[in-house]
Every structure is written in C-alpha cells, then in structure tokens.
Amino acid sequence: MPKKSFWAAFGYAAQGIVYALRTQRNMKIHAVAAVVVISAAALLHLSWLRWVALLFAIALVMAMELVNTALESVVDLASPKIHPLAKAAKDTAAGAVLLAAVFAAAIGIIVFFDPLLELFGGGSQP
Numbered sequence: 858m859p860k861k862s863f864w865a866a867f868g869y870a871a872q873g874i875v876y877a878l879r880t881q882r883n884m885k886i887h888a889v890a891a892v893v894v895i896s897a898a899a900l901l902h903l904s905w906l907r908w909v910a911l912l913f914a915i916a917l918v919m920a921m922e923l924v925n926t927a928l929e930s931v932v933d934l935a936s937p938k939i940h941p942l943a944k945a946a947k948d949t950a951a952g953a954v955l956l957a958a959v960f961a962a963a964i965g966i967i968v969f970f971d972p973l974l975e976l977f978g979g980g981s982q983p
C-alpha cells in the first residue's frame with residue numbers, strides 16, 4: 858500500500874466523520890447537542906475551565922460514536938450472520954457510547970448549574 862501524505866490522511870479522517878454524520882442517527886443527535894451546548898456556553902460567557910470540561914465531554918462522546926460506527930462496520934463485514942461474538946462486540950461498543958453520554962450529561966449539569974442559577978436569580982460563578 859502506498860504511503861499517504863499527512864493531508865490525504867486528514868482528508869480520509871474527515872470523510873470518516875462525514876460518513877458517521879450522514880449515516881448514524883445518534884451521531885446527528887450528538888452533533889445537534891454539541892451545537893446547543895456550545896451556543897449556551899458562549900451566551901453564558903462561561904469560564905475557560907467550564908469550557909474545557911464541556912469540550913472534553915463533547916469530544917469524548919463523538920469520538921466514542923465514531924469508534925462505535927467503525928466497529929459496527931467491521932463486525933457487519935466480518936460477521937454478516939448472527940454470532941454471539943458479533944453481538945458482544947456491538948453491544949460493548951454501544952455501552953462505551955452510553956457511558957460517555959451519561960458522563961457528558963453529568964458534566965453538563967455540573968457546568969451549567971451555577972451559571973444558570975445566577976442567570977435566573979442568586980448564586981455566583983467561581
């Protein structure tokens with residue numbers, strides 16, 4: 858296989874993200890949620906520490922969804938028929954996405970709690 862350039866590799870990675878966004882319903886939901894969260898963070902002028910936590914949570918969930926999509930494709934290719942190991946692989950990858958999404962939701966609650974409390978009366982942002 859010929860060696861590919863840095864920019865070619867970057868392009869293939871971008872194609873992978875576009876593929877997941879086009880084909881995976883959950884990836885679309887994550888993307889919309891990310892836009893909503895980033896817009897809310899900008900409107901509320903959150904501290905850089907809160908931004909870091911939010912961006913970390915968003916990146917984690919979307920990266921997990923990309924890995925889940927890749928794994929689903931590989932499993933479908935390797936095991937188009939029903940197999941307990943194919944089920945285990947898909948369910949485990951889906952579990953990783955679920956874990957990341959629950960973690961991200963918890964981060965979102967922690968990050969937005971004080972700023973929203975301050976916005977709607979009382980409290981202070983450190």
Ligand SMILES: Nc1ncnc2c1ncn2[C@@H]1O[C@H](COP(=O)(O)OP(=O)(O)OP(=O)(O)O)[C@@H](O)[C@H]1O
Nearest residue numbers: 881883929936937938939940941943944947948951
């Ligand atoms: N080849 C297989 N053998 C055994 N079980 C399978 C196989 N393919 C899918 N399954 C089971 O069906 C579930 C759903 O499979 P599917 O391929 O629809 O994944 P999904 O595509 O996980 O969902 P999404 O695309 O919404 O993320 C899997 O989590 C797994 O439990």
